[in-house]
Amino acid sequence: MRIHPQFRRLTVEQRSLVAQVLRSQKSVPERAEIVEAGSPATLCTLYEGWAYRYILLPDGRRQIVDFLVPGDTVGLDGAILGHAGYSVAMLTSGVLCCFAQETLTTLLKANHEFGEHLLAMAAAEIRTLEQRVVALGRKSAIERIAHQFLDLYRRLEAIGKTVPGATSCPLPLTQRHIADATGLTPTHVNNTLQQLRSDGVLSLSGRLLTIHDLPRLQELASVTARAPETRLLL
Amino acid sequence: MRIHPQFRRLTVEQRSLVAQVLRSQKSVPERAEIVEAGSPATLCTLYEGWAYRYILLPDGRRQIVDFLVPGDTVGLDGAILGHAGYSVAMLTSGVLCCFAQETLTTLLKANHEFGEHLLAMAAAEIRTLEQRVVALGRKSAIERIAHQFLDLYRRLEAIGKTVPGATSCPLPLTQRHIADATGLTPTHVNNTLQQLRSDGVLSLSGRLLTIHDLPRLQELASVTARAPETRLLL
DNA sequence: CGCCCGTTTGAAACAAATCAAGTCTCGTGG
DNA sequence: CCACGAGACTTGATTTGTTTCAAACGGGCG
Numbered sequence: 261m262r263i264h265p266q267f268r269r270l271t272v273e274q275r276s277l278v279a280q281v282l283r284s285q286k287s288v289p290e291r292a293e294i295v296e297a298g299s300p301a302t303l304c305t306l307y308e309g310w311a312y313r314y315i316l317l318p319d320g321r322r323q324i325v326d327f328l329v330p331g332d333t334v335g336l337d338g339a340i341l342g343h344a345g346y347s348v349a350m351l352t353s354g355v356l357c358c359f360a361q362e363t364l365t366t367l368l369k370a371n372h373e374f375g376e377h378l379l380a381m382a383a384a385e386i387r388t389l390e391q392r393v394v395a396l397g398r399k400s401a402i403e404r405i406a407h408q409f410l411d412l413y414r415r416l417e418a419i420g421k422t423v424p425g426a427t428s429c430p431l432p433l434t435q436r437h438i439a440d441a442t443g444l445t446p447t448h449v450n451n452t453l454q455q456l457r458s459d460g461v462l463s464l465s466g467r468l469l470t471i472h473d474l475p476r477l478q479e480l481a482s483v484t485a486r487a488p489e490t491r492l493l494l
Numbered sequence: 495m496r497i498h499p500q501f502r503r504l505t506v507e508q509r510s511l512v513a514q515v516l517r518s519q520k521s522v523p524e525r526a527e528i529v530e531a532g533s534p535a536t537l538c539t540l541y542e543g544w545a546y547r548y549i550l551l552p553d554g555r556r557q558i559v560d561f562l563v564p565g566d567t568v569g570l571d572g573a574i575l576g577h578a579g580y581s582v583a584m585l586t587s588g589v590l591c592c593f594a595q596e597t598l599t600t601l602l603k604a605n606h607e608f609g610e611h612l613l614a615m616a617a618a619e620i621r622t623l624e625q626r627v628v629a630l631g632r633k634s635a636i637e638r639i640a641h642q643f644l645d646l647y648r649r650l651e652a653i654g655k656t657v658p659g660a661t662s663c664p665l666p667l668t669q670r671h672i673a674d675a676t677g678l679t680p681t682h683v684n685n686t687l688q689q690l691r692s693d694g695v696l697s698l699s700g701r702l703l704t705i706h707d708l709p710r711l712q713e714l715a716s717v718t719a720r721a722p723e724t725r726l727l728l
Numbered sequence: 729c730g731c732c733c734g735t736t737t738g739a740a741a742c743a744a745a746t747c748a749a750g751t752c753t754c755g756t757g758g
Numbered sequence: 759c760c761a762c763g764a765g766a767c768t769t770g771a772t773t774t775g776t777t778t779c780a781a782a783c784g785g786g787c788g
């Protein structure tokens with residue numbers, strides 16, 4: 261995982277420090293709830309599998325804040341502020357690397373570069389969230405869905421999880437997940453997907469997304485292409 | 495400013511360090527653009543006045559990501575990642591305290607507690623953004639507006655900028671600003687405000703917001719009350 | 729006084745939500 | 759091996775919240 265260029269290079273000492281605060285590595289099944297909103301959160305790295313962060317309103321409405329793919333950090337803001345502001349659940353089965361409670365303090369004390377890495381991690385998350393705010397506040401259904409797919413495809417590409425030799429990637433989401441992430445209803449997601457399919461932009465069947473017309477998808481998403489930041493992999 | 499309990503207490507040495515990286519204090523007029531999206535951003539504290547962070551889509555649609563009130567930090571993620579992901583403009587005239595380029599590195603090197611403070615700052619921003627994502631993705635017009643007003647009122651209360659002895663606060667926003675923050679159109683914001691007024695929940699005239707029925711507003715906003723985190727004031 | 733910006737009002741059009749069946753797929757158990 | 763059931767997906771009709779367009783109103787300011 262660490263070989264992908266999007267992850268920041270660490271020195272040998274830094275890596276051994278990370279190894280010291282690593283507590284356990286555990287497999288989690290499909291659908292497992294790995295973080296509960298409001299409870300104290302452990303810092304983890306999702307090593308394998310997909311998950312999603314979500315927030316539930318009192319009346320049951322659900323908003324998916326972000327999807328997590330291998331290499332993403334779970335519970336950073338929970339570890340900083342002491343308790344999680346959202347819940348996290350697995351989409352597929354997967355593997356989690358969990359870190360000690362005192363990880364952040366330890367890393368910050370040991371080496372000020374970790375401070376920069378961790379801040380960069382948080383800043384990248386802020387940026388992703390801002391893009392989602394723009395999508396939800398000002399974009400149409402088709403733009404939101406195009407944006408979501410483009411984002412996921414890019415992130416999978418960066419960690420080498422796309423299908424080699426094709427513009428395809430796994431996508432273990434139901435239409436309900438897409439709906440809850442884009443602020444739409446499942447019915448409308450379905451209609452919009454039909455449209456994207458019949459326009460020949462993409463196809464989506466089973467758990468495989470294939471993008472047939474990447475430039476068109478990008479155009480539909482109304483995104484100003486931004487270079488992905490290098491980030492820390494714990 | 496520093497006396498408000500929501501700001502973290504700093505030791506004498508920490509405060510003198512902050513004073514060392516402080517570069518200038520400047521007045522800015524109403525409507526001034528203080529950060530341009532994409533350009534390298536300076537770290538600043540908004541010391542007086544109101545501002546807003548926003549993102550423009552290529553076709554001119556605008557999404558306001560957040561409003562800034564005295565004590566809020568401008569350009570943290572810009573300072574971390576090297577360039578701003580959004581623009582910032584003043585709503586009123588105000589005063590800005592600007593910090594040196596190397597501020598973050600200096601603070602991190604000097605004292606690992608600053609690392610924790612800065613991370614907490616970023617985490618709080620993440621949390622605010624998540625709440626906005628939920629509002630835009632899953633809440634109705636009236637809920638979004640109630641949420642926005644409640645949030646601003648709470649933040650002003652924490653810095654002592656509400657009207658003493660009344661549940662009122664200044665609100666130097668046009669209905670267009672409210673629309674661009676809540677993902678609605680100005681017309682619909684107007685209609686929704688009428689409804690809130692005629693229901694006796696609040697009144698809003700000139701640049702003054704008065705909340706007549708705080709519990710009802712909270713209910714309308716569908717927010718699970720969360721204690722505001724203490725944070726760093728630079 | 730008149731102009732400009734923001735607000736208010738109204739009517740018509742639209743995107744998306746809601747409600748309601750119906751179909752497909754896949755895993756399970758008989 | 760096939761019948762069954764549950765979850766996901768599809769389709770269609772209808773309703774609603776919100777947008778769009780347009781015009782009038784108001785108040786602060788030069």
